Amino acid sequence: MKSHGSRDKLQAAASSSHRRVLLLLFATCFALATFVTFVYNTSHFASASGSGAAADSSGGGASAGSGTGAVSALPLPVFDALVHFASISNATHRMSDTDIxxxxxxxxxxxxCNLLVFGLGAESPLWLALNHGGRTVFLEENEFYVKYLExxxxxxxxxxxxxxxxxxDxxxxxxxARASRAAExxxxxxxxxxxxxxxxxDLPNDLYDVAWDIVLIDGPSGWNPTSPGRMPSIFTTAVLARTGATAAKGPTDVLVHDFQFExxxxxxxxxxxxxxRVAGSGTPSLGHFxxxxDGRRDAFCSGQDSTAAGTSSEKSGK
Structure with missing residues (x-):
């Protein structure tokens, strides 16, 4: 009995020693994993912070030619697939496939890039997706539509x-506007x-400081005499393209939808x-500018008289 008891004690001691070794090994592995995770997260956070700071310095979004390297464009096969399925969609009130x-x-x-879009519509998710990695902002006259889509x-x-x-009007x-072309x-x-x-x-103040690369004018509505029409969006875009951060970064592509209307x-x-206007670009219903x-401060286009109101020949729009 004594010999048997001693053997049990030795086995129990060996088992206890084995458990201590396993516990020590587990603690060592856990500490090593914690350290590696800490190092990775620290370096990843620093990298992300640097990329974010570079993106912020470019005017609130990625801009073509910004050189930050913080974002990448949508892969071309994905880009083409999105355009293809959008162009054959049967959604109501959508653009034509040629305009898309x-x-x-x-x-x-x-x-x-930095994309500003006047108007929300069936294509809005497409523009957001195609500008992956950039900043896309929509301006809409119907606040309930904004709250519905967001x-x-x-x-x-x-x-x-x-x-x-x-x-x-x-x-x-x-x-x-012609009469005050050199003033207001x-x-x-x-x-x-x-x-x-x-x-x-009355836009959020920071939007005036963004260097917009593309402006798509597809709103507000203009289907009847009491609709607001696109006079403000066209005028505001023309000023933005010549002023501040938007002018400083270079040319602005301006796309005017429903261009077939007077x-x-x-x-x-x-x-x-x-x-x-870009020759050979756009469609009959899409103007591309x-x-x-150019530094002109009293005229938008060459040959404009900055002090005279429109004449009857100008009013014809010819």
Whole structure:
């Protein structure tokens, strides 16, 4: 019995020693894993912070040619697939497939970039996706539509805008803008303090400091005389492209949808200028302009009289 008891004690001691070794080994592995995780997270956080700071310094989003290397464009096969399925969609009130492809071509050339879109529509999720890695901001006249879409499309950045203009008044508004082209409605100005009736000056302040690469004008509505029309969005875009951070970064691609209508054609000719229209680009219903800061402070286009109101020949829009 004594011999048997001693053997049990030896086995118990060996078992206890074995457990201590396993416990020590486990503690060592746990400490090593904790240390490796700490080192990785620290380096990853520092890298992310540096990338974020570089992105912030570029004006609130990635811009083509910014050189930060913080973002990458959407892979071309994915880009093409999104455009393909959007162009054959049967969604109501959508753009034509030719317009979708024309806009997408500009986004492919400039993206990822800072993209400003006037109007929310069936294509809004597409523009957000195609500009992957950039900043896309939507301005919409219907605040309820903004509240409806934002929860359904994570990452959508949209703001509601109140417009005071009416389509029926666009000739009078244009004459007034021509008459004050060297004053309130000049091409280079701080829109936040603008008194021009066509200027949009109630956006979030930081949006005026973003270097916009592309502006797509697809709103507000202009289907009837009491609709706000796109006079403010076209005028404001023309000023943005010539002022501040947007002008400093170089040319701005401006795309005007529903270009087949008189208002869009007349206002684009007045503020975006025929000389800036891109030949062979766009479609009959999409005007494509590249606006470069030219330093003119009292005229938007070459040959404009900065002091005279529109004549009857100008009013014809020809």
């Amino acid at each position: 492809r024309a806009i997408s071509a500009v986004l492919r050339a400039r993206g990822p 929860p359904r499309h994570p990452g959508l950045e949209a703001y509601d805008v109140s417009y005071t203009t009416k389509v029926r 666009f000739r009078d508004l244009l004459d007034a 409605c000049r091409p280079i100005q701080n829109l936040l303090f603008s008194e021009c009736r066509l200027a949009i000056n 208002l869009e054609q007349v206002l684009s000719k007045e503020f975006l200028c025929d000389e800036n 590249v606006v470069r800061p």
